Amino acid sequence: MKTRLTDVLDLKYPIIQAPMAFAAGGALAAATSHSGALGMIGGGYGDLDWIDAQFEVAGQAHIGCGLITWALADRPWILRHVIKRNPKAIYLSFGDPAPYAEDILNAGIPLICQVQTWKDARRAIEVGANVVVAQGSEAGGHGENRGTMTLVPEVFDEIAKQNSNVALVAAGGIADGRGLAASFALGADGVVVGTRYWASKEALVHPRILANALAANGDDTLRTRVLDIVRDYDWPRRYTARAQRNAFLNTWHGSETDLLEDLEVQKEIWADAQQRGDTATVAAFAGEGLGLIDSAPSAQDIAGNIIEQASSILVPKFKV
């Protein structure tokens, strides 16, 4: 399948596996890249030991690496370190990419910028991103409020208006071939797939958390600040994280002030629960796509299955 995205990133399939912090390690990235999509390590906040270990796990597979943009501000060496690993692409999310774009592009590494608003899409085009990912609120993990259905065509129009060659990728709620076909219709050149890869054999997810998520439907997630508070991350207020509802979130979502007052106790409860895979406390960072997912196959098969379903759909289902 050829699109502008497969050309820019030299891929067999126009599918990027989301660089999910902590969940997307080297095994997932390698299996995905071997399948013909783009596998990515979720470099997240920038733990260099973890990132190095995952590159080792990935071995010879040519994989990309994602980083949280705002977390680079105090630690610019993280980006230099990742550039030295010669990733297939670097994927920046959540913050102004301007201070980092030049170093990435000068190293000859394709730059993927994920955005959550039309305004930030303009910024990503301006700094020279090779790929802009328009991420809707349906996505698991961090994001913002725009829906995929409107953000993608609006960014498409902006790209056309600027006469830009940047590739446009849709993210947020895309878990199967229907989502890929819909994204093409909206003007995207490909998709980022998160939750579908999160629920795979290779993702670094506790088996109890995974089993619990597979039984959920799309109504069972919400966007919240609670998980960042209890994990002590200083996320900019505009971004919240989508996760599966559970007892812990039902208790603290909407009562963030009370959580802050009891924070030391709750942090210990959380850390302990994480070891045990306690689903009442530790929430899965999963998107609305959970309702379209009920198994955890090998990542090796995911992209091919999406392509096969999308191809069958793109034969018009109606008569004009």
Place this chain on the structure above:
Amino acid sequence: MKTRLTDVLDLKYPIIQAPMAFAAGGALAAATSHSGALGMIGGGYGDLDWIDAQFEVAGQAHIGCGLITWALADRPWILRHVIKRNPKAIYLSFGDPAPYAEDILNAGIPLICQVQTWKDARRAIEVGANVVVAQGSEAGGHGENRGTMTLVPEVFDEIAKQNSNVALVAAGGIADGRGLAASFALGADGVVVGTRYWASKEALVHPRILANALAANGDDTLRTRVLDIVRDYDWPRRYTARAQRNAFLNTWHGSETDLLEDLEVQKEIWADAQQRGDTATVAAFAGEGLGLIDSAPSAQDIAGNIIEQASSILVPKFKV
């Protein structure tokens, strides 16, 4: 264009104009029905004089009527009155349709149920709706939190699982042919279009409010309770309304308790501003689709333009 929806509702095009309370009057509904889509009066909270007047304006056009389900509980005569006008369809949103479904179906009137969750979709199928509208959070006016991109295929799977013949319609963020084509890919038989019809010559929208909205982009809307508080509507907490940001919303959104304390004063300010079309105070009930809209054509042309664009897209844009 033939789909299950055009069969069920006897339409030329698989497009339903959203029954937007106060904005969708008889002129809009008639122009839409004449064009081959389904025109609808926004019966809203059930002002019978207004509804009658709009049916008169629509004349011989065969149009539908929308009602807010929770508002029927205390005033069941509203539904009986609307049934007597023999609308082409009745469209219920926001509440359990069970107490009303039988009367509508017994009268031989197609029942359209709009839902915002997978759970409510199951209920709509159960009560015998002929059409289920899966409405994502991108939509203007009232709604909930699921995104169109995931809710539509998840409801599609539920319909298939139940072996039901109900027609599935996508709503939320669909403003052009790309949205229709994407909705088909997700499994829908057609679409509900709101904001695109709200920005039309025939909609009952103050010209200043309309001009201000046409200049906005999709980042400029938010979901809020403020507009229901200041208008004194007792909406169930799960539903919020999407509207265009302005000074009034920037002041009170997130400060709802303060608004309630100053309510009598603010209600007067609001009512006065509404007369004048003061865009700093009166917010447009518009969806994220605003970013895809920059003109207000006649409703007569909207459906045809959407179909034309969708048809050009549904030729695959890539080579397998």
